[in-house]
Amino acid sequence: MHVLALLSAVFVVTFEQLVEWRYGPAGLLGLLLxxxxxxxxxxxxxxxxxxxxxxxxxRPAL
Known part of the structure; x- marks a missing residue:
């Protein structure tokens, strides 16, 4: 059970970092909302x- 909780926490943190890196603070705000x-x-x-x-x-790529 602890391994599953650890893996899900790692996944969530990694996904949040990916969203913030790709879409900036607005992406993090959208994910949070x-x-x-x-x-x-x-x-x-x-x-x-x-x-x-x-x-x-x-959004269109520039």
């Missing part, structure tokens, strides 16, 4: 986070 909205069962907060992440992913 999405996670908080899902955890608190607030669809408006999770939708705002999902929209922010979608806009960051869909």
């Amino acid at each position: 999405l996670a908080i909205g899902i955890k608190a069962e607030r669809p408006s907060v999770s939708s705002a986070g999902a929209v922010l992440l979608a806009l960051l992913v869909a």
Whole structure:
């Protein structure tokens, strides 16, 4: 059980670092809003986070 918790924590931290490196602070904010909205069962907060992440992913490359 401890190994599973450790692996999931490593995965979450790695994913957060990847999002911040690729999309900056706005990506981290979107991920945070999405996670908080899902955890608190607030669809408006999770939708705002999902929209922010979608806009960051869909932006045109310069």
